[in-house]
Amino acid sequence: MEAIYGARHVLATAAVLALLLSFSGRVILWHVWAGFAVLAVAALLPARVEAARRRARQRREEPHLRLEQVVFNTCEALKDPAFILTAGSALKYQNRAAIEKFGPMAADGHLSSRLRSPEILQMVDRAIAAGQEATIDYVEKVPSERWYRVRIAPMNEISALTGGDELYLLTLRDQSEAKRIDKMRTDFIANASHELRTPLASLTGFIETMQGPARDDPKAREQFLGIMHEQAGRMTRLLDDLLSLSRLEMKAHITPTDAVDLVPLVGHVCDTLRPLADELGVDIRLDTPDQPVAVQGDRDELIQVFENLIENACKYGQGGKHVEIAVRGGGGDGAEVSVRDHGPGIPKEHVPRLTERFYRVNVEASRSKKGTGLGLAIVKHILTRHRARLVVRSEPGEGSEFLVRFVDLPR
Numbered sequence: 001m002e003a004i005y006g007a008r009h010v011l012a013t014a015a016v017l018a019l020l021l022s023f024s025g026r027v028i029l030w031h032v033w034a035g036f037a038v039l040a041v042a043a044l045l046p047a048r049v050e051a052a053r054r055r056a057r058q059r060r061e062e063p064h065l066r067l068e069q070v071v072f073n074t075c076e077a078l079k080d081p082a083f084i085l086t087a088g089s090a091l092k093y094q095n096r097a098a099i100e101k102f103g104p105m106a107a108d109g110h111l112s113s114r115l116r117s118p119e120i121l122q123m124v125d126r127a128i129a130a131g132q133e134a135t136i137d138y139v140e141k142v143p144s145e146r147w148y149r150v151r152i153a154p155m156n157e158i159s160a161l162t163g164g165d166e167l168y169l170l171t172l173r174d175q176s177e178a179k180r181i182d183k184m185r186t187d188f189i190a191n192a193s194h195e196l197r198t199p200l201a202s203l204t205g206f207i208e209t210m211q212g213p214a215r216d217d218p219k220a221r222e223q224f225l226g227i228m229h230e231q232a233g234r235m236t237r238l239l240d241d242l243l244s245l246s247r248l249e250m251k252a253h254i255t256p257t258d259a260v261d262l263v264p265l266v267g268h269v270c271d272t273l274r275p276l277a278d279e280l281g282v283d284i285r286l287d288t289p290d291q292p293v294a295v296q297g298d299r300d301e302l303i304q305v306f307e308n309l310i311e312n313a314c315k316y317g318q319g320g321k322h323v324e325i326a327v328r329g330g331g332g333d334g335a336e337v338s339v340r341d342h343g344p345g346i347p348k349e350h351v352p353r354l355t356e357r358f359y360r361v362n363v364e365a366s367r368s369k370k371g372t373g374l375g376l377a378i379v380k381h382i383l384t385r386h387r388a389r390l391v392v393r394s395e396p397g398e399g400s401e402f403l404v405r406f407v408d409l410p411r
Contacts, residue, residue: 071158075169083170084155085111089124092167101172111170120150127152128168138172149173180249196238199231241374245357248301248381256298256386262327262335263288265299269306270325273314282314283322293329295406301382308375309339309402317341320399329406340401346394354392355380 072093075082081098083091089111094104102114112121119138127134133153140146155167206224214220270286277284295302313323320342329335346354350361358373376390383390387407394400 071155078171080174081172083111085124085128085152085168085170087128087166087168089121089128092165098172123150124152124168124170127154131166137175146174146176147179149175183249196235199235199238202231203228238374241378244304245374245378245381248378248385251385254385256296256301258297258299259294260297260299260302262293262295262302262329262337265302266306266325266327266337269303269310273307273310276311277314277323280314280318281321282318284310284314285322285324287324287326289327289329293327293335295335295386295388297386297406298382301385305379305382305404306337306339308379309404312375313339313341313343313400313402317343317399319343335406337404338401339403340399342399345396345398346392346400347396348394351392351394355390 071084075084075093075095078095079097081101082095083098084093086092090108091105091111105114111124115121117138119136123134123136131154133151135149135151138148138150140148150170150172152168152170155169158167206228210221210224214224267286267288270284274284310323310325317323322342324340326338346361353359355376357377360373380390383404389405389407391403391405392400393403
C-alpha cells in the first residue's frame with residue numbers, strides 16, 4: 001500500500017491516458033493496457049524499494065528507541081529528582097519528581113537553567129570531563145533548609161547499546177528527615193541536660209534537706225514540698241516545649257495547605273485567655289474586620305502562635321493594663337495580626353535575639369511567670385513553616401508590638 005500511495009500521481013496519469021486512447025479507436029486495445037501495466041510496474045518499483053529501505057531503517061532504530069524509553073520509564077519510578085544529561089550537561093530527560101521540585105526544563109537545555117548551585121554544576125562538569133561518578137552533599141537554605149546527597153554517574157552500557165551520545169544520570173536524594181532527626185536528638189540532649197540541671201539540683205537539695213535538718217520540721221517540709229512541686233512543673237513544661245519544638249523542626253519543610261480564617265481563630269484565642277487576663281488585671285481589646293481573613297495554615301499551630309503572643313503580652317505587659325489585638329487584611333491583599341501591649345518595653349539590643357532558644361530578657365521575671373524561654377522559638381518555627389514573618393517593634397517605656405505578617409495567601 002505504501003508503494004501504491006507513493007506512486008499515486010504516475011498511476012493516475014497513466015490510467016487517464018489509457019482510457020483516452022481506448023476510446024480514440026485508432027490503436028489496438030490490448031496494446032494500450034499492456035503499456036499501462038509496464039508503466040505501472042516501472043512506477044511502483046522505486047517506491048517499493050524506498051519503502052523497504054524505510055522499514056529496514058526503522059527496524060534498526062526501534063531497539064534503541066525502545067531501550068531509551070525503558071530507561072526513561074525507570075527514572076519515573078524513582079521518588080528522588082533525576083536528570084539524564086548528555087556530555088555537554090544538556091538535558092535529555094527529567095522525571096516527574098524533578099519537574100515537581102525544580103520545574104520543567106526545555107529539551108536540550110543546559111542544566112544551569114534550573115539548578116543554580118555552583119557546587120552541583122562544578123561537580124557535574126568535573127564528573128563528565130573525567131567520565132566518572134561523583135557525589136557531594138548539598139544544603140538548600142530557602143524556602144526551608146533541606147539536605148541532599150547529589151550523585152552523578154555515567155550510563156556507559158546504555159550509551160554503548162544505543163550507539164548515541166554519552167549519557168549521565170544525576171540524582172538528588174533528599175536526606176532532610178535523617179538530618180533533622182540527628183539534629184533533633186543532639187539539640188534535645190544538649191538543651192535538656194543544660195536546662196534541667198538547675199531544677200534537678202534544686203529537687204535534690206530539698207530532698208536532702210527534708211531527709212536531714214528538716215526531718216522533724218512540718219512547716220519547712222510544707223514549704224519545700226511547694227517549691228519541689230513548682231520545680232517539677234517547670235521541668236514538665238520544659239520537656240513539653242522541647243518536644244513541641246522538635247516536632248516542628250521535623251516538618252519545617254512542609255507548607256500547610258488548609259484554608260484558615262484568622263478572624264474566628266484569634267477571637268477563640270482571646271476568649272480562652274480572658275480568665276488569665278482578668279486574673280492579671282489586663283483588658284484584652286480585639287479589633288477584627290467584617291470580612292474573612294483567610295491564610296494557608298495549620299489551625300492548631302496558628303492557635304499555638306497567638307496563644308503564646310497574647311499570653312506573653314498579658315504577663316510581661318501587665319503594667320499597661322490592656323492589650324490590643326488587631327486582625328487586618330483579606331481579599332487577597334495579605335494578612336497581618338498585631339499583638340500590642342503597653343508595658344515596660346524591650347531594650348533594642350535584646351530584640352534581634354528574642355526568638356533564640358532559652359534567650360530571656362530578664363531571667364528571674366521569666367521564671368517567676370513560668371516561662372521556659374522556648375515560646376518565641378516555637379512561634380518562629382511555626383511561622384517559618386507557614387512562610388510568614390514575625391516583626392517585633394518595641395521601645396523602652398512604650399510597650400511592644402509583635403506583628404505576624406502572612407505573605408502567601410491562597411488564590
